[in-house]
Amino acid sequence: EPTNERVKANWRLRYACKRASPLVCKNQPLLVELGVLYRARELEGLEVNALGYERAIAVIKSYPNLIAHENFETDIVHLPFLGEKMLFKIREYLTTGRIQESETTRASQRFQSLSAFSSVYGVGPATARKLYDDGLRTIDDMKRYYDVQEDTEVPQLGANSVTNDLIRKDQIPNLSTKVGLALYEDLETPIPRSEVEQIHDLVMQEARYLMPECISTVVGGYRRGKPYCNDVDIVIGCPNIQSGGNQVKALGEKLIKRLYDRGVLCLSGFHAQDSVRGAHLNLLEKAMTIFALPKNAVHQRVHRRLDLIFAAPETYWTAIIGWTGSKMFERDLRLWAKVEMGMKFDSSGLTRRYDSKLFMPSSERHVFEILGLDWIDPTMRNA
Ligand code: DCP
């Protein structure tokens, strides 16, 4: 059953997890302009300011009509999170067809460099600013700075699965920056849905070899309907796994080893996921990897970022919701759970705040029900 009409009528509400947010909305060109302003603030580390733009963008995404002079005073000025400054920008766009600040920003060297730097795997805005302050301007500057040459060897796919094996968490940042630069062109290439599906098939073929009953869902942008993704996110559930102990991680490690042996992985690292709190311990593990499908007659090998999330039965459905996104949808889901329901939600589970009792949802819809929310189709979670 698709997202119902009641949800579609919810465009005035503050919580993104109560609104329908399509991938592409009626006001997309305006959102592209506001997106530049959001990104600029994020790159400069102005987090509060950036969040203001992010919220404004999300609210406009749910607005069902083309913004025009006729509905500006009746609807737009009453939308949540649109303060005077934001309304000024939208009015500017309405009257001139552009936003001056967005154009200035896009043209600036600093914005272009910071955007480029932070597009490298493992590089955040703070590192990007530091590189800029050190005088770097381009990805080529960055390759020289990190000593990554044309012929820098990327860890061989599958060749040394032992040395390459599970890299410790604290080693990931530096290593991933070098790998990110060596594979920059590959990792920048958008992944079509058909390739996401091929990757999923191959991974699950190996997973089922280890555990025939395991189940999976491709999450992330793919599930929200994006035609091209920046990475592949897969939640793998293990129905027969006992909680407690480290069976979830053990399965993850075995699968990673098999993928190395098949020659499709070249880097991997485990992360404990979300809150490692009492009852939730060991119920969810995430492996960040770099993956490439075997070469065939048609396609060259392209390296892709692949995140594998391993979930115990208690956390499978919350992991799916938590990893389907969008980021803003997730943020408001957590806020809704906390403020309105006295619960704590994240991908590692749903608990009552006062006694930390862990719910055991039986489906994704069940999680929405427990949270007192109407069902929203994944393709309408693009807040
Ligand atoms: N997510 C989250 N918190 C994190 C990491 C992820 O809430 N620390 C959620 C929100 C994201 C989803 O997981 O939508 C997947 O994360 P991605 O970074 O892979 O983003 P998307 O899949 O949405 O887009 P893409 O991968 O195409 O850039």
Ligand code: MG
């Ligand atoms: Mg993704």
